Amino acid sequence: MLKLVNPLLFSYIRPSEIPIRLCSASSKLPVKLEKLENENKGIALLRMDLPEKKNAFSAIMVKTFRKILYDLKFDKEVRVLILKSDVPGVFCSGADLKERLNFSVDDFLNSDTHPKYVTHEVAKLPFPTIAAIEGYALGGGLELALACDIRVATNEAKLGLVEAKLGIIPGAGGTQWLSRAVGLSLAKELIFTGRMITGKDAAEIGLVSHALEKDAFSKGMEIAKEILKTGPIAVRMAKIAIDQGAQMDINSGLTVEQQCYAQVIPTEDRVEALKAFSEKRTPVFKGK
Numbered sequence: 001m002l003k004l005v006n007p008l009l010f011s012y013i014r015p016s017e018i019p020i021r022l023c024s025a026s027s028k029l030p031v032k033l034e035k036l037e038n039e040n041k042g043i044a045l046l047r048m049d050l051p052e053k054k055n056a057f058s059a060i061m062v063k064t065f066r067k068i069l070y071d072l073k074f075d076k077e078v079r080v081l082i083l084k085s086d087v088p089g090v091f092c093s094g095a096d097l098k099e100r101l102n103f104s105v106d107d108f109l110n111s112d113t114h115p116k117y118v119t120h121e122v123a124k125l126p127f128p129t130i131a132a133i134e135g136y137a138l139g140g141g142l143e144l145a146l147a148c149d150i151r152v153a154t155n156e157a158k159l160g161l162v163e164a165k166l167g168i169i170p171g172a173g174g175t176q177w178l179s180r181a182v183g184l185s186l187a188k189e190l191i192f193t194g195r196m197i198t199g200k201d202a203a204e205i206g207l208v209s210h211a212l213e214k215d216a217f218s219k220g221m222e223i224a225k226e227i228l229k230t231g232p233i234a235v236r237m238a239k240i241a242i243d244q245g246a247q248m249d250i251n252s253g254l255t256v257e258q259q260c261y262a263q264v265i266p267t268e269d270r271v272e273a274l275k276a277f278s279e280k281r282t283p284v285f286k287g288k
């Protein structure tokens with residue numbers, strides 16, 4: 001029998017998002033998705049692991065990322081995603097500068113392995129995303145962190161949109177997301193100079209929310225666990241309201257907020273929270 005497919009799903013898939021087949025299932029993949037279990041169920045980890053290129057966005061890295069992200073955005077089990085590196089001393093070193101040595105102008109502009117296909121998709125994920133930055137986050141690597149909702153770093157981490165030093169500009173979201181995170185003037189100073197700053201300094205200007213002595217990942221987990229206790233639909237709706245509202249004038253933003261508010265009011269979770277309050281217990285949310 002013909003299986004009917006929701007037409008809305010088609011409108012959500014653009015050609016650039018068509019799933020990519022990875023060459024070899026047995027080869028070691030540079031990004032892995034891990035879904036945590038038991039009391040941490042709902043938390044997923046995206047672990048970058050391409051040590052020989054310091055987690056640069058090589059073609060295989062981007063293809064693997066895109067495949068995982070394609071599946072992830074429809075995954076109803078995932079409540080929070082943490083992006084981290086398994087390579088000591090680096091979060092992500094940005095575009096693959098070696099592969100680019102032989103790129104034509106057309107390759108630069110039209111390659112389907114451009115880092116923007118990762119960062120733009122991360123920014124569109126429907127659940128909260130947290131970047132745990134330890135070591136270098138440079139160029140596209142910082143853009144990846146900027147695509148996330150929340151960033152935490154170690155004091156010693158090194159963050160920079162260094163593209164101008166390479167004769168280019170950030171091309172995976174950096175000019176837009178950095179200025180929204182720290183303001184136009186500071187973003188311009190950082191991008192025009194290509195300066196690297198420490199995680200500690202990044203916390204002072206609001207580029208990351210927390211800077212830790214060590215172990216940014218633990219801080220990311222702490223935040224993720226806090227999010228797990230809240231209403232799943234509420235969090236997704238809050239993300240839409242904040243992200244869409246940020247691109248609008250205040251009255252349009254307030255209208256979007258009302259539309260999202262209207263989505264949470266009819267939910268079972270809303271009723272459960274009120275019941276739990278009067279019964280002096282913790283609510284058990286079902287995401288319904």
Ligand SMILES: C[C@H](O)CC(=O)SCCNC(=O)CCNC(=O)[C@H](O)C(C)(C)COP(=O)(O)OP(=O)(O)OC[C@H]1O[C@@H](n2cnc3c(N)ncnc32)[C@H](O)[C@@H]1OP(=O)(O)O
Pocket residue numbers: 051052053054056057089090093094095096097098099115116136138139140141143162163166169170171172174
């Ligand atoms: C779309 C975006 O907007 C555009 C961009 O992202 S532009 C790219 C911006 N990124 C950069 O400029 C970072 C380049 N890398 C570096 O500066 C340094 O490698 C680093 C600070 C990350 C680490 O330094 P260090 O610890 O001394 O390691 P280093 O010896 O340089 O690197 C180890 C290996 O990783 C490779 N590597 C590091 N970053 C790489 C990158 N971005 N692309 C390809 N290979 C890279 C090095 O070439 C080296 O390989 P080798 O052993 O075969 O020579």
